[in-house]
Amino acid sequence: MKYLTTILLLFFSYFLFSQPNCNVFLAEGDTSKYQACKLSEKFGDYYQFDMRGQAILDSCILICPYYAWPYYEKASTYIKSGNFLEWNYYINKSYEYDPINTLPYRASCRAKFFADYEGAISDINELDALVSFDIGFTNGGTYHLNVWKGLCYKNLGRIDIAAKIISDHIQTKPDAIGLYDYLHLGVCYQKLGMHEKAIECFERQIEYYDLAEIWYYSAISFQSLGRRNEYNSSIKKAQEYLSRGQTLVGGFRTLDDEIFQYDLDQLINN
Amino acid sequence: MMTKIFKTLLFSVLLLLVSCKTQQDSKTPRWLDDIQYDSKLDKKDFVVCDEDEVYQYFNLGNAIHYHGDKPVLINSILENYDSTKVKKESGLIRIRFIVNCHGETDRFRIMQSDLNYKEKVFDKNITNQLMAITKTLDGWGQKYKDDGTSVDYWQFLNFKIVEGKIVKILP
Numbered sequence: 001m002k003y004l005t006t007i008l009l010l011f012f013s014y015f016l017f018s019q020p021n022c023n024v025f026l027a028e029g030d031t032s033k034y035q036a037c038k039l040s041e042k043f044g045d046y047y048q049f050d051m052r053g054q055a056i057l058d059s060c061i062l063i064c065p066y067y068a069w070p071y072y073e074k075a076s077t078y079i080k081s082g083n084f085l086e087w088n089y090y091i092n093k094s095y096e097y098d099p100i101n102t103l104p105y106r107a108s109c110r111a112k113f114f115a116d117y118e119g120a121i122s123d124i125n126e127l128d129a130l131v132s133f134d135i136g137f138t139n140g141g142t143y144h145l146n147v148w149k150g151l152c153y154k155n156l157g158r159i160d161i162a163a164k165i166i167s168d169h170i171q172t173k174p175d176a177i178g179l180y181d182y183l184h185l186g187v188c189y190q191k192l193g194m195h196e197k198a199i200e201c202f203e204r205q206i207e208y209y210d211l212a213e214i215w216y217y218s219a220i221s222f223q224s225l226g227r228r229n230e231y232n233s234s235i236k237k238a239q240e241y242l243s244r245g246q247t248l249v250g251g252f253r254t255l256d257d258e259i260f261q262y263d264l265d266q267l268i269n270n
Numbered sequence: 271m272m273t274k275i276f277k278t279l280l281f282s283v284l285l286l287l288v289s290c291k292t293q294q295d296s297k298t299p300r301w302l303d304d305i306q307y308d309s310k311l312d313k314k315d316f317v318v319c320d321e322d323e324v325y326q327y328f329n330l331g332n333a334i335h336y337h338g339d340k341p342v343l344i345n346s347i348l349e350n351y352d353s354t355k356v357k358k359e360s361g362l363i364r365i366r367f368i369v370n371c372h373g374e375t376d377r378f379r380i381m382q383s384d385l386n387y388k389e390k391v392f393d394k395n396i397t398n399q400l401m402a403i404t405k406t407l408d409g410w411g412q413k414y415k416d417d418g419t420s421v422d423y424w425q426f427l428n429f430k431i432v433e434g435k436i437v438k439i440l441p
Binding site for chain 1: 299300301302303326328332333334338339340341342362364366381383385387389424426427428430437438440441
């Protein structure tokens with residue numbers, strides 16, 4: 001059931017800012033937006049980086065300069081080449097015309113690609129103030145934006161705040177617990193020296209997704225607590241999982257708390 | 271009425287232009303953010319195995335495909351970067367390049383901004399160091415298609431610099 005809920009959440013959040021039904025704009029009497037929307041349907045015929053598809057988006061912007069979607073799509077291509085100048089221009093234009101649909105994505109990307117954690121937190125807070133419904137998930141759907149805010153604080157070194165935010169999210173939204181939330185919460189507790197609580201979180205994480213990081217971080221806490229046997233068995237499991245690639249994987253970036261063989265070797269040898 | 275006719279006409283012309291664009295202009299890059307060969311900047315003997323099909327870094331495997339993985343890459347950079355001899359500037363620096371089908375690198379280009387994503391020019395002691403270090407990184411892995419053919423791919427490194435120090439290397 002937990003997996004089903006997660007999959008459904010991922011599915012819906014992934015399409016959060018998808019192309020709308022163009023007829024909506026026609027019904028509203030906005031022919032410019034309708035025409036830009038109809039033209040934008042052709043963008044799907046091309047690979048995202050293809051300049052022919054990008055030319056379609058440029059044309060959509062010419063037809064309807066206040067239609068957010070083509071700006072958003074251009075931004076989402078530039079982010080994938082790390083081009084922060086163009087990304088920033090287009091994502092801010094998208095935000096100008098549709099802040100509610102743009103803020104989750106801008107908050108995600110600022111932290112993911114540019115380590116702009118303050119900017120991401122600011123975006124999430126702004127979204128929270130703008131809407132009366134749930135603020136939703138990061139683009140891609142891996143994290144609820146509450147947890148994302150917690151991870152931003154973690155990256156800023158405010159571990160206590162991060163732990164509180166993530167813990168509160170888990171307590172208050174049990175149906176929106178993400179695939180890795182317990183892992184990150186456990187790492188926060190570990191950094192705060194609360195090893196028993198950290199181990200509890202790692203054990204809970206297994207129910208969501210069992211991966212090498214659980215055993216690597218468990219080993220660190222067991223080591224700190226002087227529980228040698230559990231440390232050894234955790235190291236062994238971490239190695240097994242790493243060897244078969246059962247780890248955190250982010251296609252576009254290294255994820256928070258992701259580990260590599262290098263990290264495990266360092267732990268064993270030090 | 272005239273406005274409506276004008277908009278419809280503009281829409282039709284743009285549709286036509288988009289259709290015409292399916293014939294590629296050889297002077298126009300085919301892919302967004304492509305870097306063309308520049309004889310003043312690039313090695314003459316650097317081989318791009320298939321110029322028409324340079325993959326992106328996230329295709330065909332991990333975001334960072336480096337011998338020893340990302341920790342080794344980061345160590346290689348940090349061990350060689352000297353923050354004591356630079357101005358205390360802050361911002362983002364992207365260095366983008368091609369890893370060819372043999373795992374070799376070239377076509378390095380740099381982009382710079384402040385922490386608000388506004389274009390700026392960093393102290394040369396920062397950018398020259400980063401460029402020189404990036405050029406010496408030789409652990410990039412080859413990426414392969416399903417049929418076993420090795421491909422060329424675009425890779426980038428984004429450096430977050432705060433007061434002259436590297437605080438984060440992404441992606």
